[in-house]
């Protein structure tokens with residue numbers, strides 16, 4: 001790579017030995033009727049608009065591909081993340097027209113915002129449980145949407161445990177984006193909501209997408225998008241899952257062939273992706289539908305975020321939150337490794353899709369990372 005600042009390396013790259021993409025199997029896990037309904041309902045919401053599909057022309061030219069498309073979810077309903085499609089849709093389906101329902105959830109931030117927004121939209125009460133790791137900025141955003149925010153001592157898992165205990169006692173409806181035994185319907189609804197991104201993309205470009213790079217936390221977004229691919233795309237692209245190197249639970253599970261928990265030694269700056277265990281429903285899809293997994297280091301996050309804002313990759317300024325950077329980081333890393341580039345068959349005919357899953361959902365963090373990134377870039381100028 002000519003430019004030193006694009007000298008990215010992935011931490012680990014693996015191939016799925018159990019790869020076997022089956023539209024039928026995927027749509028058995030997440031039935032078509034859910035996908036169709038999600039699009040029907042969400043596209044009727046006030047202010048619904050497809051989020052932009054931006055061509056990162058400069059990056060594509062540098063990496064010698066045909067196109068690199070960036071789905072810009074920072075523009076989603078003013079909530080600035082793809083999560084707006086999931087939680088809010090699930091709230092609407094669960095509450096229906098019943099009055100006096102209270103919904104609840106545990107969240108790292110964006111999912112809770114979606115649930116709060118969905119509850120506000122239909123006049124339901126909302127209780128949000130957050131861990132010690134969730135910033136005050138994020139808590140205030142949810143309060144502004146009318147939710148009661150309850151801070152729990154401990155990590156995300158603890159906040160979910162407390163959410164379950166209190167909600168069960170009080171009869172609140174839990175709207176969670178992760179599945180557990182006998183709790184699959186709601187997470188399926190959230191994933192169906194995420195598939196709307198692919199429905200939109202199928203009408204936003206005439207190019208067949210050849211590669212999709214998908215971030216994963218618990219895997220809901222990745223599996224929701226893969227269901228969309230199974231339903232809406234004529235040709236199946238190569239599917240590559242990206243995770244932080246400290247929280248590579250999908251990669252580990254793909255390697256072992258079963259849901260493998262990781263012991264997170266250090267939380268990733270990509271907070272929404274800092275998850276220790278892949279969720280049950282997504283796992284049923286990911287275990288066979290994913291071609292490869294890549295893990296990346298946090299160290300490239302600030303400069304990538306800054307480069308997206310400074311139009312270094314395309315003609316448009318992109319406000320990309322920390323979780324929006326690993327798509328770009330992993331595409332560059334894979335192209336920098338000739339063996340991996342060849343293995344993935346990335347070439348002049350490739351049309352690569354990256355999901356820019358959030359904008360500056362935490363403004364303080366965004367500004368901090370932008371400054372760090374800017375200083376780094378100055379060194380190269």
Ligand SMILES: Cc1ncc(COP(=O)(O)O)c(C=O)c1O
Pocket residue numbers: 081110215216217218219220221222271272273275323324357358
């Ligand atoms: C803000 C945010 N949260 C969470 C995730 C991960 O989603 P999931 O936990 O469904 O895999 C992402 C996407 O990678 C994200 O951008």
